[in-house]
Amino acid sequence: MTDASIPGTAPPADRAPAATTAAVKGGKSLTTVYVYEAPVRLWHWVNALCIVVLCVTGYFIGSPFPTLSGEASAHYLMGTIRFIHFSAGYILAVAFIGRVAWAFVGNTYSRELFTLPLWKKSFWKGLFTEIQWYAFLKPRPLKFVGHNPLAQTFLFLVMVLGLIFMIVTGFALYSEGTGAGSWQDRLFGWVIPLLGGSMQVHTLHHLGMWVIILFIIIHVYSVIREDIMSRQSMVSAITNGYRTFRDDDPD
Amino acid sequence: MALETFYEVMRRQGITRRSFLKYCSLTAAALGLGPEFAPKIAHAMETKPRTPVLWLHGLECTCCSESFIRSAHPLAKDVVLSMISLDYDDTLMASAGHQAEAILDEVMTKYKGNYILAVEGNPPLNEDGMYCIIGGKPFVDQLKKVATDAKAIISWGSCASYGCVQAARPNPTRATPVHEVIFDKPIIKVPGCPPIAEVMTGVITYMLTFDQLPALDRQGRPLMFYSQRIHDKCYRRPHFDAGQYVESFDDEGARKGYCLYKVGCKGPTTYNACSTVRWNDGVSFPIQAGHGCIGCSEDGFWDKGSWYARLADLKGSGFGIESNADKVGLAAAAVVGGGVAVHAAISALKRAQTKHDAGNGADKGGDK
Numbered sequence: 319m320t321d322a323s324i325p326g327t328a329p330p331a332d333r334a335p336a337a338t339t340a341a342v343k344g345g346k347s348l349t350t351v352y353v354y355e356a357p358v359r360l361w362h363w364v365n366a367l368c369i370v371v372l373c374v375t376g377y378f379i380g381s382p383f384p385t386l387s388g389e390a391s392a393h394y395l396m397g398t399i400r401f402i403h404f405s406a407g408y409i410l411a412v413a414f415i416g417r418v419a420w421a422f423v424g425n426t427y428s429r430e431l432f433t434l435p436l437w438k439k440s441f442w443k444g445l446f447t448e449i450q451w452y453a454f455l456k457p458r459p460l461k462f463v464g465h466n467p468l469a470q471t472f473l474f475l476v477m478v479l480g481l482i483f484m485i486v487t488g489f490a491l492y493s494e495g496t497g498a499g500s501w502q503d504r505l506f507g508w509v510i511p512l513l514g515g516s517m518q519v520h521t522l523h524h525l526g527m528w529v530i531i532l533f534i535i536i537h538v539y540s541v542i543r544e545d546i547m548s549r550q551s552m553v554s555a556i557t558n559g560y561r562t563f564r565d566d567d568p569d
Numbered sequence: 570m571a572l573e574t575f576y577e578v579m580r581r582q583g584i585t586r587r588s589f590l591k592y593c594s595l596t597a598a599a600l601g602l603g604p605e606f607a608p609k610i611a612h613a614m615e616t617k618p619r620t621p622v623l624w625l626h627g628l629e630c631t632c633c634s635e636s637f638i639r640s641a642h643p644l645a646k647d648v649v650l651s652m653i654s655l656d657y658d659d660t661l662m663a664s665a666g667h668q669a670e671a672i673l674d675e676v677m678t679k680y681k682g683n684y685i686l687a688v689e690g691n692p693p694l695n696e697d698g699m700y701c702i703i704g705g706k707p708f709v710d711q712l713k714k715v716a717t718d719a720k721a722i723i724s725w726g727s728c729a730s731y732g733c734v735q736a737a738r739p740n741p742t743r744a745t746p747v748h749e750v751i752f753d754k755p756i757i758k759v760p761g762c763p764p765i766a767e768v769m770t771g772v773i774t775y776m777l778t779f780d781q782l783p784a785l786d787r788q789g790r791p792l793m794f795y796s797q798r799i800h801d802k803c804y805r806r807p808h809f810d811a812g813q814y815v816e817s818f819d820d821e822g823a824r825k826g827y828c829l830y831k832v833g834c835k836g837p838t839t840y841n842a843c844s845t846v847r848w849n850d851g852v853s854f855p856i857q858a859g860h861g862c863i864g865c866s867e868d869g870f871w872d873k874g875s876w877y878a879r880l881a882d883l884k885g886s887g888f889g890i891e892s893n894a895d896k897v898g899l900a901a902a903a904v905v906g907g908g909v910a911v912h913a914a915i916s917a918l919k920r921a922q923t924k925h926d927a928g929n930g931a932d933k934g935g936d937k
Contacts, residue, residue, distance in 0.1 A: 380880070381895070382831060385814045385822050395812030452912075454919060498786060498796045511788050515868045516798070516838035521881040521894050528898025532905050539909045543916055 349563045351463050353427045354556055361417040362556050365477075368410035369530060375403035376527050404492060411485045427464040434474045441467050461549045461563060469540070476533040480526065487513070487523045575614035575652055575777075589614075592647060596774055599642040599767060601793060613778045614652070620777050621676050621684040623715055624658035627708045628701050628735045628744050629690025633726040634660050636763035640770040641850035648770045652777055653685075659703075670704045673711075677718050685776065686719035688712065688729045692750055693742035700742040709750060721755045721782055722747060723772065727865060730758035730790075737871035748789065755782055758789045760841075762865035767846050768794045788868075790840065799836035799862050802844040805829065823859060833877035834861030841866040 354362075378399050386393045421429045435441045444460055448468035451459040460466070465473060490509035493502035494516060513519050545552040555561040573581075579589055593614065594607040626634075638645045638661075649655050657672050659665075664672070676684055690708075693700035698707030716722060724747045727733040735744040748756045759772055772791055775783045783791040800806065808814070809828040816822060816831055830837070836844070839862050843854040855862055863876040874882025880893050 382814060383812060385816060385827065386812045390807040390811040390813055393811035393813070397810040454915060457923070494798060495801070497801075498792060508787060511868075516840070517835065517864065517867065517873055517879075517881050520838060520879070521883075524880060524894040525898065528894065528901060531898065532901055535902065535905050535909055539913065543913065547916060547920060 349566055351561050351563075352559055353425075353463060353561045354559045355420075355424050355428060356559065357416070357420045358424065358428050359556055359559055361413055361420070364413045365410060365417075368406045368413065369534070371406040372403060372410065373527055373531060375399050375406065376524075379403060380524055407485075407488050407492070410481070411489070414481055414485060430464045430470060431473055432478055434471065441470075444468075445471065459548055461565075463550075463561060472533065472536070476529060480529055480533070484523065484526045484530070487519050487526065490519055491516070491523060573619060574617060575619055576611075578619065579614075592643065596643050596778075600771055600775055610778050613780070617777070617780065619652070619654040621656045621680050622653045622687055622773070623656060623673060623676060623684055623719075624661075624687040624689065625708075625712060625715060626659055626703070627688065627690035627692050627712065627728070628742065629726070629728050631660060631689070632763040633689045633728075633769070634658075636761075636766045637725075637769045638766075639849065640766035642767055643770050643774060645766070645770060648773060653773060656684075667704075673715060677715065681718045683720055684718070685721055685723065685773075686715055686754075687723040687725055687773075688747050689725040690728045691732060691736070691744050691746050693735070693744045694750075695741070695743040700744075712747070712750065716751045716754055719754055721757065721776070722751060723776075724748065724756055724758045724760075724789075725769065726764055727760045727762045727870070730760040731868040733762060734871050737869075756789055757782060757785065757791060760790065760795075760866040760868075762870075764866070765794075765842055765846050765848060768842055786840075794842040794846070795840045795866070797840065797842075799839050799841055799844045799856070803828075803836055803856060804844065805856060818859075826859075829856060829859075829861040830879065832861055833875065833879050835864030835867070835870075835876075835879060836862040837879070839864040839867050 379396070382396060382399075386395060418432070421432055444462070445467040447456060447460050448466045450456040452468070464470075486506055486509055489502050489506040493500060493505075493507045494510070496502050498507070510516055510519050513522060541552045544550075549564050551560075551562040551564075576589065580586075584592075590607070590611060593611040594604070596610055597604065597606040600606075640648065643652070649661070655661065656676050657669065659669060662669060662672075690701075692698060692707070692709035692712050694709060698709040701708040703711050724730045728735065728744075729747045732740070732744055732746045735742060736746070748758070757772065757776075759769060761768070768791075771794065772783060775791075775793075783793060786792050786795060800809070803809075805826060805828045808826070809830055813825075813827040814822060814831040815827050815829050818832060828834070834856065836856060843862070844856065847854045847857070861877065864870045864873075867873075874880075874893075878893060880895075883892050883894065883897060
């Protein structure tokens with residue numbers, strides 16, 4: 319997995335200062351690992367786009383735009399917004415299934431999203447070190463080829479469990495329109511009585527959106543912060559797949 | 570003893586065969602059945618003995634009965650006098666006291682396993698059921714006793730189906746819906762506060778005509794009346810899709826009959842037949858009168874917050890204050906956003922400091 323990088327694989331903006339440091343420290347080349355395979359990267363960005371579209375359209379389904387004047391037949395605003403929401407929901411769900419499938423055939427890191435290795439000592443050690451690093455109690459974080467355990471925990475809770483919840487409740491609500499007996503109803507309709515009725519499911523689906531929005535705020539912030547302050551690259555890793563380390567110190 | 574058929578009873582009451590057949594066609598139409606079902610209904614009514622119905626009243630307001638007696642298609646009178654044998658209904662029957670209660674025992678023995686139990690209201694379970702006493706005994710005892718030999722149970726209204734107002738938090742009497750007290754009988758829920766008159770008579774007519782339960786959904790409601798939301802068949806739906814809403818109850822949109830979504834109409838989350846069958850012989854229904862649906866046929870509609878809010882209130886779900894999903898979400902986003910900003914500021918300061926140190930103490934540092 320670990321191999322020496324070819325100069326120029328990481329974006330220059332990221333690489334320039336690090337490369338200088340590495341050169342100063344003894345002329346070693348930086349360690350670069352191919353972490354995120356193409357399907358994982360594709361899923362990440364498709365998923366991100368879908369989530370943005372779903373949050374925006376979902377919000378405006380819940381709190382529609384001011385009333386339009388004129389004949390009803392002249393407009394289809396809510397209809398269009400709902401169509402975009404449902405289409406994006408379908409794409410997100412299909413992409414999620416594809417991502418699950420890729421976890422079976424992809425590399426080790428492709429499985430990381432779906433696992434929470436609570437039984438591993440190294441996981442807990444990494445988790446506490448990361449918490450200390452974020453609480454400014456440690457001057458230097460650990461190095462991670464994949465996700466750090468703190469990120470892994472959040473990703474599992476929100477991007478796996480959270481997305482499954484949103485997909486299931488979303489299709490359950492969609493089944494109310496497609497009607498009794500439709501495949502959406504047969505697969506997901508049971509969710510509505512289980513969670514206490516249609517209104518309750520609407521409310522929970524809405525709250526789920528806010529949980530995902532909170533996740534996005536934290537995710538984007540911590541990715542940028544890690545990209546600047548951690549010991550490995552972040553933004554370029556999910557763009558070109560290669561993760562570059564800034565130092566070759568042990569641990 | 571030979572039991573009278575429906576047809577015989579109707580003829581005895583002076584109804585002509587012509588009127589009888591008209592009635593059968595009307596009933597078929599009211600049930601949404603094709604014309605070929607009219608003769609089937611006629612045949613059933615000519616050959617089947619009248620099924621006794623025992624109609625019990627627990628904790629309730631009698632709005633279900635009030636609705637029922639206003640049924641237009643079929644007329645409640647036709648149902649009560651010709652179709653079913655309503656042997657016990659303490660608000661409608663002539664007898665009272667011990668004579669009335671004696672009828673229960675008589676029907677239970679004579680028609681064992683062959684009568685329909687209709688329940689309006691629900692039993693309160695606190696204090697051993699003392700909050701509702703019928704004939705000197707707790708209602709829950711009467712309900713359990715009569716349910717023992719019933720063929721099926723109809724839960725009239727939101728009280729019997731879900732609990733309704735008397736089961737709203739904090740539910741001091743522990744009013745409990747029928748399906749949480751009786752477990753071994755098929756239960757048909759006909760929710761609504763009250764249910765639509767034609768839905769009530771329609772369900773009874775179906776059961777007697779076809780001698781079987783109507784097809785039910787997951788929650789036990791008849792699919793023929795509860796498989797779609799009010800929203801799905803609402804005549805104001807085009808305004809919803811177009812994006813034309815009543816913003817407040819006295820605005821131009823309200824006068825033009827725009828969609829009531831923004832003023833909290835619960836049509837999109839309520840399963841009932843109001844927008845198709847309507848009320849009072851098809852005259853109108855709440856949305857047609859300019860007021861949003863309050864979702865009276867949904868489980869726990871009293872506990873889900875304002876009747877003018879589409880999403881459930883979060884009070885009582887751990888959030889303490891009255892608030893909705895958007896308020897909670899925005900507040901959380903503000904807190905997290907603020908936290909991120911502060912964290913970013915500290916991070917920047919720390920980094921500047923480390924760089925400064927690194928600059929001074931030459932070989933110690935590195936880019937960290």
